[in-house]
Amino acid sequence: MTTLITGGTVVGPLGATPTDVLIDGETIAALYAPGVAAASGVTADKVVDAAGKYVVPGGVDVHTHMKLPFGGTFASDDFESGTRAAAWGGTTTIIDFAVQRTGEVVQDGLAAWHALADGNCAIDYGFHMIMGGIDDEALKAMDYLVEHEGITSFKLFMAYPGVFYSDDGQILRAMQKASDNGALIMMHAENGIAIDVLAAQAVARGDTDPVFHGITRPSALEGEATHRATVLAQVAGNTPLYFVHMSASEALAHVSAARGAGRNVFAETCPQYLYLTLEDQLGAPGFEGAKWVASPPLRPRDEPHRDDLWRGLRTDDLAVVSTDHCPFCFKDQKELGRGDFTKIPNGIGTVEHRMDLVYQGVATGRLSLERWVETCSTTPARMFGLYPKKGVIAPGSDADIVLYDPNAKTMIGAATHHMNLDHSAWEGFEIAGKVDTVFSRGTEIVAGGAFHGRAGHGQYLRRGLTQYLR
Amino acid sequence: MTTLITGGTVVGPLGATPTDVLIDGETIAALYAPGVAAASGVTADKVVDAAGKYVVPGGVDVHTHMKLPFGGTFASDDFESGTRAAAWGGTTTIIDFAVQRTGEVVQDGLAAWHALADGNCAIDYGFHMIMGGIDDEALKAMDYLVEHEGITSFKLFMAYPGVFYSDDGQILRAMQKASDNGALIMMHAENGIAIDVLAAQAVARGDTDPVFHGITRPSALEGEATHRATVLAQVAGNTPLYFVHMSASEALAHVSAARGAGRNVFAETCPQYLYLTLEDQLGAPGFEGAKWVASPPLRPRDEPHRDDLWRGLRTDDLAVVSTDHCPFCFKDQKELGRGDFTKIPNGIGTVEHRMDLVYQGVATGRLSLERWVETCSTTPARMFGLYPKKGVIAPGSDADIVLYDPNAKTMIGAATHHMNLDHSAWEGFEIAGKVDTVFSRGTEIVAGGAFHGRAGHGQYLRRGLTQYLR
């Protein structure tokens, strides 16, 4: 089966050029200058007219939590609903987090997550491994996963004492291992020990509304943990280090400094930190703000965080936009924390909207068209060892392709979204652009306003080492 | 005429991938995944086997001075000898500096340089304009050149009082104009007023050897001018600003700070600042050091400049490597300054060796393969409005292509080089790699150890605005 996409403008990190794309089976077979395919008699089983549209590599969302157990409940999207929603939004690859619970054998945790995903995904997927505790066994498992399982990135937590938390000694040991086997350490950087004191003090004095979730997690403590992790990575031997869900100016400043010094330090942010605020969303009247309880929290409106994060995306101090997709329904889930914000399940659902929300930055002049593709597709693929299979329109690459229409509009809301979620953190957002058609490994899974994919089409991705070192 | 390059590894800023390249006439017609061209019956007039070789976009050297008049003599390469030498070294585009002498009509200066180049170039070429004085006429000429002549970059000098020097008011006015018409200001950043005091003091006390050229141009004064120019560009309205031939840690630090703040500030360095030093070369016994007299000067060996510059290339604070090719023969030219270093013509000849010298950084682990292509070809093309015509292997681009052999070696020296120069600043350097074959707009101009090009093949390039804003 061959498909020829003609008349579109292929966009990559370096520029946008009119190019025709020939798909043969699951991969891209050839690229042609305009007119060449026709002139040289190239034929295809199907021809797709992409005139007026951007032809971009399918989105790569490297931070999702389908079905994550948290606070006695589970994230409301499973791999089927979550990957279908992702596809609707132009994302053709996710990397989800398999979890080793503290005390558990690492491989058992991985097996459990394979069981959740296997046969259920609409798009390709990989796993990072959350390490719930670093000991001699866990360090051996890191080698095993890199070598045999295609898992080359490991997430550690400086927050959540008693749950996922690793102390600085455990972090150092994991970093030494990564320094050795080339894996990437992913860090949730908030000083959870200090935060738990502040949260307990707030609850004790009766400050239990959702907004106190944000007030007790000040940005200074994200900055502190970020700095600490960069130092530990330096002591461990310039370990590749990737900060997840960066939300704070202070944290970004430490990343910029480390990068300016030539260190292998990287960071992602998420759409919620680019658009939403502590006052406007988390501080919504009554218990409404619970919809936006996530960690790190939304930041104060009058502080420079959002502007700094957009600038970080421009300067590449922020390399990636992911979603940290971790949806919990308001009813029965978010409501677990009525009267005590510390009991609200943490998470926001965005997997369907990432490509649109970042494109909105292009539409409003905050980001270049090239950086949109780079931060949402190319760099995530390179960062996590999937390039050039994913993240680029090039001969030999998987035919994960999105036709994006800059002249159409997208309205976001719970009534129309495809995530399994009874509300939307983005209700009422209107985007100046629209996902038109989505190919996953050569198969047209979204087109004409309908989903044509299927659970099980998506394959597990064994990943190589990060290609983003310098 | 069609040519198919098969079996090679195409290298770009994002990675290296096995890809076949079809050239049709002067441009690239198609790219194929390995095996696809054969399977689908693609034929070509000529097939080139690139197995084991890198297939890279032809080099773009954005800083050359063919036949430049300086201190009563002329740079020893003219456009014929200089572009031929460039081709030998894998460079397929140069941007030279047309000069408006103080008092002269800008367009007259440009016409003179067209006369020098027209019909003489082996490879394609463009011009920047050196502005010898900013007044109302000159500002109008800037608009004219951007709109009608394809000249979109203007060089100003904070050094050389009385020759090319512009004062801060003239610089500000030129920057305001560039802020308006989108042109790029290129800056020679050294505090020439202070340097002239130091140089005169040195000569007065009898310190006349070549090494005093370096001692009287301290790196702090390059840093100072660099900072000043970034502030003037900010006052003028975030004018796009590009520092030429950066040599000093202090200067780089100011560029890094401005870039971290999201400013449109860019810089290049040159191979001499990456490898050579004040003590080892400029301080050679007797008058020998005159070979390395250039401005800014080679920097002290025990200061961190070279390490910082390599790091800047990795972090993209330095975006481009150019040569500042400005050769003067030792005999009769450099010798003009015997007994008075201020009379030595300033310049070093490197146009032939840039691709090799930067590749040597790849061979020794200082730079990635991707950054080699990016700094020597892709970014220079994007920075100066030539992309995607130049700087990339993509359908529709000019077929400027270099096959680079990482397993061969290159020995550099005056006996073998092709520049019109009686010595080499790089005598004895051995490179772990070699330019094998060079295509310029589809024509094989270097192959099999011979030059097959011709004067006049090279065409003048009308350039667009810089594409490197953010």
Add this chain to the structure above:
Amino acid sequence: MTTLITGGTVVGPLGATPTDVLIDGETIAALYAPGVAAASGVTADKVVDAAGKYVVPGGVDVHTHMKLPFGGTFASDDFESGTRAAAWGGTTTIIDFAVQRTGEVVQDGLAAWHALADGNCAIDYGFHMIMGGIDDEALKAMDYLVEHEGITSFKLFMAYPGVFYSDDGQILRAMQKASDNGALIMMHAENGIAIDVLAAQAVARGDTDPVFHGITRPSALEGEATHRATVLAQVAGNTPLYFVHMSASEALAHVSAARGAGRNVFAETCPQYLYLTLEDQLGAPGFEGAKWVASPPLRPRDEPHRDDLWRGLRTDDLAVVSTDHCPFCFKDQKELGRGDFTKIPNGIGTVEHRMDLVYQGVATGRLSLERWVETCSTTPARMFGLYPKKGVIAPGSDADIVLYDPNAKTMIGAATHHMNLDHSAWEGFEIAGKVDTVFSRGTEIVAGGAFHGRAGHGQYLRRGLTQYLR
């Protein structure tokens, strides 16, 4: 004649302690712990009860311009009226600026200023020398003044091209000289070349109101010049460098960085930059804003300048508060610039109010009591080679003493001030404190709400080298 001041609290940079002070003739003879003088039978010709009052060293204002010629007119205070007003305000020493006009012999300029001051001053005074041009003769004069005239500080201008302006080469030469003879270089740091372009453009487009004086002198250009001067001082050999009238956050940041690196770099600010703004004063309706035209200008209200300057006073990055007293009457003087802000004489009159205005920072918690004395009296004396003769309450020091009443109030306004000025830049300011009694070299010159001094009491001070190096 002996005077015993009893019951007061002596305040110095290190703390406040109850201490009795014995004056004998013109100097302080002894300090006693409370009760000791009485117990040991010390008698005095006069006993002053200072209960409830601070006993502080007389103020030292190191930046005044009595009778300065500027733009075709003269500052409205002469040495008689100006020093009398200073005394009223608790200042017992001024250092004024003698001027060498460009082309004039330095010593002739000094003689002219001696003629203005001699026999007219109510308090002691010294001179800095404004160098109107640096050449071989001027450099020799610098040595002469340091050695023979007690003039150890020299002011240069990076602003005012064509009037006081020195280019970077002249500045470098003067700094080399100062590096050699120990003198202090005082710098007016604004990029006057760039400012003149902006001012001319404003006038050309009809923006002629006083507020454009501020808009065309952006803080970035004070920052730029400040950085440049620190680099030139470094190249000259760690020359002691003192920035006058600092008004801008950017400038302060460069001073902080240089000081953090251990460089001999110092700065003063003035009350106007601590309290007044571009919008509130300089932007007053009609031509009213002319009252506040001074250079550098008042800064925009919503930028961080004022907070940063107060913080700089706390951290010692700003070492001194002076006034830059340079009064021009509104009528006939400021009015010279109606319709063209560039013709408004530059200057504000504050010599009478400095001690009060800075004490107001103590009253409102922005500054410690100790720093008030340190920035207004002790450090200026040490910085300019007058310590311990001036600036401290210590045995052997001149009996320049102020009794300051923290429980009284001071109302400022043209109706009550003693400066020769038809308006007040501080009209309506109310201070929570009051100068009660002032001694100059043992003589009570202000007491009981009356002036008891006389023109000619003040003596010329031959100064030593700065004592503030580190």
Add this chain to the structure above:
Amino acid sequence: MTTLITGGTVVGPLGATPTDVLIDGETIAALYAPGVAAASGVTADKVVDAAGKYVVPGGVDVHTHMKLPFGGTFASDDFESGTRAAAWGGTTTIIDFAVQRTGEVVQDGLAAWHALADGNCAIDYGFHMIMGGIDDEALKAMDYLVEHEGITSFKLFMAYPGVFYSDDGQILRAMQKASDNGALIMMHAENGIAIDVLAAQAVARGDTDPVFHGITRPSALEGEATHRATVLAQVAGNTPLYFVHMSASEALAHVSAARGAGRNVFAETCPQYLYLTLEDQLGAPGFEGAKWVASPPLRPRDEPHRDDLWRGLRTDDLAVVSTDHCPFCFKDQKELGRGDFTKIPNGIGTVEHRMDLVYQGVATGRLSLERWVETCSTTPARMFGLYPKKGVIAPGSDADIVLYDPNAKTMIGAATHHMNLDHSAWEGFEIAGKVDTVFSRGTEIVAGGAFHGRAGHGQYLRRGLTQYLR
């Protein structure tokens, strides 16, 4: 009993001035300008001729550990021998650390230390409190000690997990308390959790020599902890924070940044970090290096730490020099760690040599005479609430006075020192200056090369809050 010190030069932080000093009983009664005492007939029971000598306030060493239990043994100096040695060296006040062991009632720890010191000290003394664990009781005890016991500073440890270590939550709570009651938090800033991993790894691979004590405590981990503590203090509400025994450039840089931002952050260093190195002392052959095992460790010779620390003393980023006096004999004590550096008792004995070792910086031009007095006497007194009783030569202050002879010499070594220690960390050091005479509260305790003091002369000092805020 009255004593008149005549003919000397009184030195304070602001300058040096010839002044006569009258002591009456335990305090300073009066200061006289030269000649005044004689002319006015002042008599005294004793007259001391200080001609040619500096008259300085007695040294204040705010960091000593007499009889500290550590690793199964006790520091070899008790309060008698230790304070006598201090007196020999010109130190007239120490502040020692009372210890609350984890689990112990704070007041019981304090009582134990009072029992050790009471009646045994040759000079005045105070206590800080080491908090071995922060819980509700401990927080109440902090209030009690500030209010009733004159203990206004509390030391916490980020190192030594399982012994003195506090986690970030405990630190935050203690800081909140200090923010409330005005106490000063003193911090041992090393990331002990990470260090313990490195130390265990070293021992496991057989790297057990003393030098590995230094190698496993890299300066980056002192920098990290320093940054973290400044952030926690900011979150707690600009808590006054004082870093003890700073040894590393990275740590100093964080302190400088916080201070530049106007934060109440302070630091001390110790003579060992100014002079000694990891290679030269800690890396001495065999087990010899054990003499210099202390935490933080001596730093690598070729890194910039020592130069940076001297510069920090000049710039006031380092406010105090203390000794961290904690002597252990080589025989039977240091030897406990043969074959395992982690078992070597940590500490160096310097209490006798501080004034000399810092004066050596004056003699060699690294520090001004004024800063010697300021860092060794005045600032420690102000920092810890003892000013003006201690730290200054002023009427009403305690007559703690040292006559220092800049023309004599001091040789340091175990054969001649007065500490109870079988070796000297400073063996062979020769100082260009000498303590001549020492007064403690009016009593001459060292004079004529002999000790005239007695155990029990020294009194306990109830201290006020720090006076060093800004």
